[in-house]
Amino acid sequence: MQVTFCRLRTHQWCFILFNVILFHALLFGADFVEEYFLHSLPHVDMKVLEIKEKARKLNMEPLRSNPSKYYVLSQSDICKGKNIFLLSFIFSSPGNGTRRELIRKTWGNVSSVQGHPILTLFALGMSVTITTQREIDKESHKNNDIIEGIFLDSFENQTLKIITMTQWAVTFCSNALFILKIDEEMFVNMPSLVDYLLNLKEHLENIYVGKVVHQDTPNRDPGSQNFVPLSEYSQKYYPDYCSSEAFVMSQDVAWMIYVVFKEVPIMVPADVFVGICAKIVGLIPIHSSRFSGKRHIRYNRYCYKFIFTSSDTKDAEISLVWMEINGGKECSLFETYYGLISCKLLTYLDSIKHFHMGTIKNNDMYLND
Numbered sequence: 001m002q003v004t005f006c007r008l009r010t011h012q013w014c015f016i017l018f019n020v021i022l023f024h025a026l027l028f029g030a031d032f033v034e035e036y037f038l039h040s041l042p043h044v045d046m047k048v049l050e051i052k053e054k055a056r057k058l059n060m061e062p063l064r065s066n067p068s069k070y071y072v073l074s075q076s077d078i079c080k081g082k083n084i085f086l087l088s089f090i091f092s093s094p095g096n097g098t099r100r101e102l103i104r105k106t107w108g109n110v111s112s113v114q115g116h117p118i119l120t121l122f123a124l125g126m127s128v129t130i131t132t133q134r135e136i137d138k139e140s141h142k143n144n145d146i147i148e149g150i151f152l153d154s155f156e157n158q159t160l161k162i163i164t165m166t167q168w169a170v171t172f173c174s175n176a177l178f179i180l181k182i183d184e185e186m187f188v189n190m191p192s193l194v195d196y197l198l199n200l201k202e203h204l205e206n207i208y209v210g211k212v213v214h215q216d217t218p219n220r221d222p223g224s225q226n227f228v229p230l231s232e233y234s235q236k237y238y239p240d241y242c243s244s245e246a247f248v249m250s251q252d253v254a255w256m257i258y259v260v261f262k263e264v265p266i267m268v269p270a271d272v273f274v275g276i277c278a279k280i281v282g283l284i285p286i287h288s289s290r291f292s293g294k295r296h297i298r299y300n301r302y303c304y305k306f307i308f309t310s311s312d313t314k315d316a317e318i319s320l321v322w323m324e325i326n327g328g329k330e331c332s333l334f335e336t337y338y339g340l341i342s343c344k345l346l347t348y349l350d351s352i353k354h355f356h357m358g359t360i361k362n363n364d365m366y367l368n369d
């Protein structure tokens with residue numbers, strides 16, 4: 001009698017254990033599999049070596065002595081003589097001074113992590129109105145943190161913006177080890193991001209990391225704003241690339257991309273453009289699920305201490321999150337675990353909700369036709 005009872009209990013335990021493992025495997029398995037399979041060694045051949053050599057010999061002196069040819073505002077001396085671990089380039093729209101002010105007061109105000117200096121700058125194109133330009137001039141004078149390229153800051157010109165800012169980084173900030181490209185609607189947890197960069201195996205070189213998009217296809221709908229004609233890009237799939245909201249590259253990668261960018265069709269989306277450049281120079285993007293991509297991560301203190309970014313954060317949320325995670329208290333192991341689980345579940349729930357809303361909207365459109 002007693003023996004059967006014991007056996008039964010063992011079975012029950014096994015069942016419970018199995019369920020716990022299954023639960024974790026379902027929740028985190030995809031992340032592990034993704035990170036494992038999307039990680040392989042960079043590809044090196046003669047062409048790549050040539051590009052590296054070209055990048056090493058690149059002479060940026062003409063540009064350095066004449067910044068006004070490409071930039072309205074260039075802050076050309078801001079990196080001089082400094083030790084910079086991470087150059088954080090926030091891609092902002094000219095008319096969004098309030099958002100920039102908020103970022104300066106919150107996550108953009110982190111000037112070093114574990115003794116590693118961070119430089120935060122805003123990347124802008126030109127505005128169509130003169131009033132906005134005047135305001136930007138004033139803002140720039142006050143904060144000395146705006147780089148403004150000579151091109152119209154529009155949806156279609158985002159690729160041009162990345163090229164211009166990469167050029168700025170290799171010309172005026174070649175002493176920065178890493179460059180972060182980040183959009184203004186994001187929240188960034190600098191301490192966890194820097195900690196991750198410090199622990200990367202490859203260390204300092206050949207790094208192109210973010211939320212990797214795998215086997216994305218070009219938009220072939222001629223009516224769409226993102227239309228990519230076959231003449232621009234003829235293959236079925238794009239190479240793997242890091243989603244544009246946030247990605248990090250090491251300085252050598254910026255140089256190599258700058259060397260090859262003229263070979264790449266400019267009409268593809270900006271992040272794909274960087275991905276194609278990276279492929280030409282033999283790089284494989286490194287994936288981390290701690291970059292949120294386009295997803296908004298529902299706020300939870302423990303979870304936000306772990307992730308690198310969250311998209312679509314409202315002004316009020318940024319201030320709140322900043323105050324809370326900056327509050328100093330560390331998380332215990334259990335709290336971190338709890339945070340991760342709830343973070344995952346809530347984000348999944350949110351995406352299901354979005355999906356449903358999306359379908360309903362589509363149906364509406366269909367009915368109205």
Ligand SMILES: *[C@@H]1O[C@H](CO)[C@@H](O)[C@H](O)[C@H]1NC(C)=O
Binds near residue numbers: 104109
């Ligand atoms: C930004 O950080 C500095 C220290 O690095 C601090 O003195 C300053 O008060 C902070 N500014 C804001 C607005 O939090």
Ligand SMILES: *[C@@H]1O[C@H](CO)[C@@H](O)[C@H](O)[C@H]1NC(C)=O
Binds near residue numbers: 153154155156160
């Ligand atoms: C992109 O910028 C260029 C240079 O300022 C400008 O001539 C062009 O109209 C812009 N393109 C779009 C679609 O805004």
Ligand SMILES: *[C@@H]1O[C@H](CO)[C@@H](O)[C@H](O)[C@H]1NC(C)=O
Binds near residue numbers: 093095099184186
């Ligand atoms: C400013 O940025 C916020 C956050 O990304 C965005 O919601 C808003 O539309 C932007 N406003 C302008 C004028 O670009």
